[in-house]
Amino acid sequence: MFSQINPRARGLLAALALLLLILPWIANNYVLSVAVLILYFAYTGQAWNVMMGFCGQLSLGHSLYVGIGGYSAAALFVHFGIGPWGGALVAVAASMLVGAIIGFLAFRFGIGGVYFALLTIAFAEFTRLGFDHWQWLGASGGFFLPVKQREFNDLLNLRGSPVMFYYVMLALATAALAFCTWLLRTRIGYYWLAIREDQQAAQALGINTFRCKMIAVLISSGMTSLAGVFFAFYYNNLFPEQIFNMGRSIEIILGPIIGGIGTLFGPILGAALLALLADGITELMAQIGIELPGIKQVFYGSCLLLVTMFLPNGVWPALARRLGLVSAPGPDPAGNTVRHPDG
């Protein structure tokens, strides 16, 4: 799977993997919680990237799938006593169903680009308002999972210490990376890239674009809902106002866009950069002694602005080239000059 990565990159990857594995022994709880957040956004970014980075369909409503995943698993746990692993199956199924509905409606009616993006926002907002009034799930007052203990780790019910949650999220993020790496090597992966680069040309070559785009939406929504399940059991509370918020969707997509859209390591690097940036700014503000609500976000926004302006392809492609992690893309077997997803 990693055979095309050069030795230097393989070494760095191994070092990173080792660091992530032993992190709970060397880091305090605060660093660990930041690491969980980074992995969480690396995971959701990876999931979103399947739709946008690989297949070129811009979704601005991914909080919808996080919310549906979280609420499904939490409702099954609280109301029927079904554990998170069983709940995850239902969560994934429910999210995929919603994704399928949105995808079907949009792609059947030829809605693309900006219109598709706005449709995804509309569905997310619509669902948010619906959950705001759904009494069985706590409505706008929030839905809470019982916190029984944090002493011993009950992996079956996802109740336990932050360290357990860290490893669960690490496993999810790693699995997502491996899954996406594999996806890009499959037939559908190549179809997606073709659709992303030029949908009409792809169609002319006989690719069933409707089917491919539907599969991208299904995979992306299913993956994202697992993050929702994790979210529900990690934070133990769900508020429609928060989980379905458009701001959440934006948070999900910032990582891959900053890191490098359509690349495998972009979402991970982006998530890490953004978390460190946010924390760094908080720390800096505390050092200087400025306490102005909003000043942190102004800096954050300015950094985003600068990155978008000066690194249009994201940080990862530039960094990978600088570090010599990717060899110059050779001619591909078909003789076309298709941009390699990691190049």
Place this chain on the structure above:
Amino acid sequence: MSFELIGNVLIAGVLSGLVYGLMALGLSVIFGVVRVVNFAHGEMMTAAMFAAVVLFNTWGIDPFMAVIPVVVVFFALGYLLQRAIINPFITRPEHSQFMLLVAVAIIMVNALLIAFGPNARNVQVDYQLESFELGPLLVDAARLYAAGAALVCSAAVFSFFRFTMTGKAIRACADNHMGAKVVGLDIRHLYALTFGLGSACVAAAGCMMVLLVDVTPQLGPAYTLMAFVIVIVGGLGSMPGALLGGILIGVSEAGAGLFITPSAKSMVSFALLVVVLLLRPQGLLGKRP
């Protein structure tokens, strides 16, 4: 439920809808020409609302008078924003433009938060308490004036595009970018003018909106969404469509507040958006993209 109540709510919906329409007109003009979706539109709206509140509370300038300075300043800011920041992005992919404007929006919301704090601000003028009797119906004076002013502003924008040479040149850019370049139009300048004009629309709408609602910095994203819904329903890039969409959204929100519950009012507009996108994706008055 009495006829009078329904009638009153409908009228209020139409009148607010015209102000919404003017706000959305700004978005529509920008998208129709520059082909950039202004994700910071609602944030510009709240900034204009704060400007009107400050002018009123500091110097007692009536919001209808404040329209003039606020519009001029926002026109200039919009012009500069397009020229300096957005212009390099017009050939970039949509997600890149989106990111740029989201960054601008984040900066604007939080700059407002720093400047004014999280509390709601408003203006208090005498005519906010007055109303006209129209047979059995009551019409708020402030709402009526605001709607009238919104109509005047919209008419001005229409005539600018219809009757002036600059307006025609801008429409030419929108119709055929390459052709406009060939005949020697200064596209960068015209795009910046358009963005300035769009900002001016939203600034004028903001001045009127302070008569209808209180303003907080956090209102921005909600207005951005509302502007999107309106222009998609009316037809992205269509100027009459923006006004029609504004009225429809105004009425449906007012109706939902009356018949369902006020907190679910946006649900109706999102449902309307979904239906329009599916049945007529170009919007009610839009041309096929």
